[in-house]
Amino acid sequence: MTLRREPPRQVPSPTPHFTNQRDALALADAAAGAPTTGPHLLVFAGQPGIGKSELARFWVHRRAADYPDGHFHVDLSDAPDTAGLVSTALREFLLAVDVAPSAIPDTLDGRAACFRTWSTGRRVAVVLDGVYAPSQVRMLRPGPGRSVVLVTAVAAVAELDSHATVIDLEPLEEPFARTLLGHLARPDRLAAEPEAARELLAMCAGLPIAVCVAGALLKCRPHRLVSALVGELRDERARLSGFSQIRNKDVRAMFAAAYGRLGREARSGATVRSVRTRAAGPSPRRPCAPRCGCRRVRCPLR
Numbered sequence: 315m316t317l318r319r320e321p322p323r324q325v326p327s328p329t330p331h332f333t334n335q336r337d338a339l340a341l342a343d344a345a346a347g348a349p350t351t352g353p354h355l356l357v358f359a360g361q362p363g364i365g366k367s368e369l370a371r372f373w374v375h376r377r378a379a380d381y382p383d384g385h386f387h388v389d390l391s392d393a394p395d396t397a398g399l400v401s402t403a404l405r406e407f408l409l410a411v412d413v414a415p416s417a418i419p420d421t422l423d424g425r426a427a428c429f430r431t432w433s434t435g436r437r438v439a440v441v442l443d444g445v446y447a448p449s450q451v452r453m454l455r456p457g458p459g460r461s462v463v464l465v466t467a468v469a470a471v472a473e474l475d476s477h478a479t480v481i482d483l484e485p486l487e488e489p490f491a492r493t494l495l496g497h498l499a500r501p502d503r504l505a506a507e508p509e510a511a512r513e514l515l516a517m518c519a520g521l522p523i524a525v526c527v528a529g530a531l532l533k534c535r536p537h538r539l540v541s542a543l544v545g546e547l548r549d550e551r552a553r554l555s556g557f558s559q560i561r562n563k564d565v566r567a568m569f570a571a572a573y574g575r576l577g578r579e580a581r582s583g584a585t586v587r588s589v590r591t592r593a594a595g596p597s598p599r600r601p602c603a604p605r606c607g608c609r610r611v612r613c614p615l616r
């Protein structure tokens with residue numbers, strides 16, 4: 315007897331501290347409910363750290379029951395060999411739905427066609443995280459039916475598809491950023507120092523990643539005053555003021571402070587890659603806008 319596997323549930327769980335994003339969620343719900351013949355294509359766009367990936371994870375988990383045939387996930391960010399990664403992801407998708415290894419084609423086009431065939435008429439959700447080329451979406455897209463593809467991208471991937479719904483994420487409003495910071499660092503610490511808390515939140519500029527880093531900086535020193543952290547960040551901001559290409563020096567100061575606090579071993583770990591990248595500036599690995607030609611997503615020339 316062969317045991318049929320459960321439908322894949324590859325999308326990572328969202329943070330338990332998920333906050334707000336009501337407008338974006340409502341837009342995504344409306345777009346996914348509109349009549350269509352092909353899969354719905356939703357693009358969450360916005361600056362790094364604004365919460366695109368978290369929102370995609372949260373949305374899929376919230377709407378899990380609407381996509382009973384499978385939830386697929388692939389992280390495309392920082393991938394030097396996009397074709398290889400897409401091909402491997404398709405193989406994983408097919409294995410997860412019990413396609414025999416010997417039946418999986420060797421070529422990228424063959425695997426893409428095989429996934430489209432399997433998914434046609436089914437209801438699946440596919441999260442393509444960190445997309446930077448339309449071809450990645452074309453290859454990983456399910457076949458016609460009431461499926462959904464959620465793309466996250468720093469810049470809206472133009473020319474993707476005229477049917478894509480692009481949802482630009484906004485920074486968190488102050489009350490929501492405060493709630494998130496309170497979850498991470500204890501609300502009573504913020505209430506005890508309202509002025510310092512206000513300044514710290516202003517430095518975060520509503521960027522969830524900055525709020526998370528600020529929360530982590532406070533949490534790892536439970537007896538430290540919020541005002542002491544604000545003072546440290548002011549110093550970092552002054553130090554960084556010579557770098558004119560850094561757009562938001564408060565946020566950059568936050569990452570520099572967090573990265574500087576890590577031990578040597580931790581600095582080389584994969585988990586801090588994101589903090590290090592943001593402290594250092596734009597990523598050299600992802601492609602920039604076509605008109606620039608450099609390999610940076612956040613090239614200062616854009």
Ligand SMILES: Nc1ncnc2c1ncn2[C@@H]1O[C@H](COP(=O)(O)OP(=O)(O)OP(=O)(O)O)[C@@H](O)[C@H]1O
Pocket residue numbers: 329331332333334335360361362363364365366367368369391444466468494522523526
């Ligand atoms: N709405 C939210 N509530 C709570 N935490 C959030 C929220 N949005 C994002 N975060 C947290 O902020 C951090 C950055 O979020 P995320 O990775 O989703 O950003 P991103 O826009 O995908 O960044 P990148 O462009 O670098 O991929 C994560 O630690 C995430 O858990």
Ligand SMILES: [Mg+2]
Pocket residue numbers: 366367368443444466
């Ligand atoms: Mg992301």
